[in-house]
Amino acid sequence: MAEITLSGITKRFGPITALDDVSLTVPDGAFVVLLGPTGAGKTTLLRLVSGLDQPDAGRVQIGGQDVSTATPAQRNVAMVFQQYSLYPHLTVRQNLEFPLKSPLLRLPPEQIARKVGEVAEVLQITHKLDNKATALSGGEMQRVSIGRALVRNPAAYLMDEPLSSLDAKLRADLRIELKRIQHDMGATFLYVTHDQIEAMTMATHVGVLDHGRLVQFGPPRQIYEDPVSIHAASRLGQPRINILPATLFGPAPAGAAHIGLRPEQIRQGEGEDSFVRRVEHLGDQTRLHLSFHNHDLITVTDAHTGLKSGDIVRIRPEKPLYFDASGARIHQE
Template sequence: MKTIIQLENVSKIYTGGFKAVDGINLGILEGEFVTLLGPSGCGKTTTLRMLAGFEEPTRGRISLDGQDITDSPPYRRPINTVFQDYALFPHLSVLDNVAYGLRTGKRKLGQALVAERVKSALGMVGLLGKADNRPGQLSGGQRQRVAMARALACQPRVLLLDEPLSALDVKLREKMQVELKQLHQQLGITFLMVTHDQKEALVMSDRIVVMHDGKIAQIGTPEDLYDRPASAYVADFIGASNLLHGKVSALGDGFAEVDLDGAVLRGRLADSARGLAVGDAAVISLRPERVQRVTDGESKESLSVFEARVMNRHFHGYDVRLDAKIGGRYQDLAIDLRRDSIAMVDSLPPMGEVARFAMTAADALVFAEDQQ
């Protein structure tokens, strides 16, 4: 696949010197579903707005199909945006909302072509039967699909999605995640989405761009980011992760042991932590679901066994989360145990008691303390 969008050393600096985006480089392949992910203020929405043409970069270059569009106005870019609030006209019908951009401005088309485009777009999102309704007569999910249809009617090369599901309730949001992914596969055009919801990004994206303080922290597939995070920041942001602080007590064969003031855990050395030495401050990242319970008398020779004091527990249906304390400094440790039987919850250690748990070194990552 060829690269359709290229950002080269792109920055956006506002009055007063605030760097919303700080020298990012990013290539997006044609037909990809890419997500810009990060907390508020990380620069993801500013990046999206620069691609759409609503913001001008302070420096750097943006190209589409090899052509420089850095200074091109929005109407000259084959890019359309689905906004967070959908921006539908409440007094117009669904049909007229979808047709609006085709009847006005630089894209003004003939009546027959407008009708053809609108019918096709509404068919794609399954709303042909709602053409005469107004937005106020539709559900949240239907309004979201109208906004999608309006953008698709203009036949963009790239579709930008600005927090498109944030206004929906949890169940509808999950349903629309599947629908959007299926629509992307059906259309084959490039989708670029902005969200702060890491679960949404993991479900929908071919690749995820994790942003932090205006910079790109890591780019990769959902599996890469979850299993091989480049930093403690990414490990913590993508899914739940225990970040436990200690000192390196032993090194060897790409692994390190980290002493948490009494409890010692073993994990893989992250690529960025290859220079760690014994005695250095380190952070070990451990996913809550990668921890196993060890019952009295049970042998776990292939695993690292440790003790932790259970402080609380939370029933989630499919699993039970334990809040525990580990090490001499009593650091917080979350443990997710799969509920494999109804009796399992009753067999868990009482709150306040010390229990034994186990993990494999391959399931934990060790970072240098200053590489977060």
């Protein structure tokens, strides 16, 4: 596996700047998630690392080698796309074998069979090896697509929202499997998603992108607890952080325009009265949709709460975050 370093990467498509002077390092053996909304530049960055596109400025290094002008094959990376990339006329076994039968590898048949068997077992598709790809469900096809990458031994794995088209249970299962596989292999993963749950549960590091700029990079817990901006704070956390006028609960630090409160930063049972607009029972927790001085906010409470719509609950902020008018974080003394 290998470290990936991006230095001053800029990419334009006509008048649109998709990436603007992006620099980051994906450590060897790390699971780095690029997080952001549609149009943030996530997939473009992945394509530049893979060699499918070339940057207008900056350089890409993999394993200490400058590969900015190298072809995808020369970069020795394996990529998994959002849509299934399978040969429909081949069986699952043949699809998995295909990357290993490259003339450049010259692997003996028994080694190919062993690798295919190991990956099929990990992805729970051993019983489908002799099925045609067209006979598989969507979840099974995506497992085979992931398997086509895993059978190789590349410098890094690049994944572009590989779980987004799967049902909720399969997504949850494969999140666990991919993280386990990455950990066991010591593999370098660069993974694109807009799903914050994937970022929080799988990533060792998260890169938050906003309109082509990297706004924050670090462990997911650090970004969650110490965001540099409203945009970074809003990328992680479910329910999302509440962004409200800075003085809604009283005096605010100089320059503050907004107060940010995650659900757990809203203390209940003390403070000022708020009105319960809606109660959302989710099994392991209950979300309260509150109205406070004509502003809506969401917090969480005990799963077995007796609160209902129309009730009054007293609230106050605890360790809030403050942001200026531009959305930048204001750190309190």
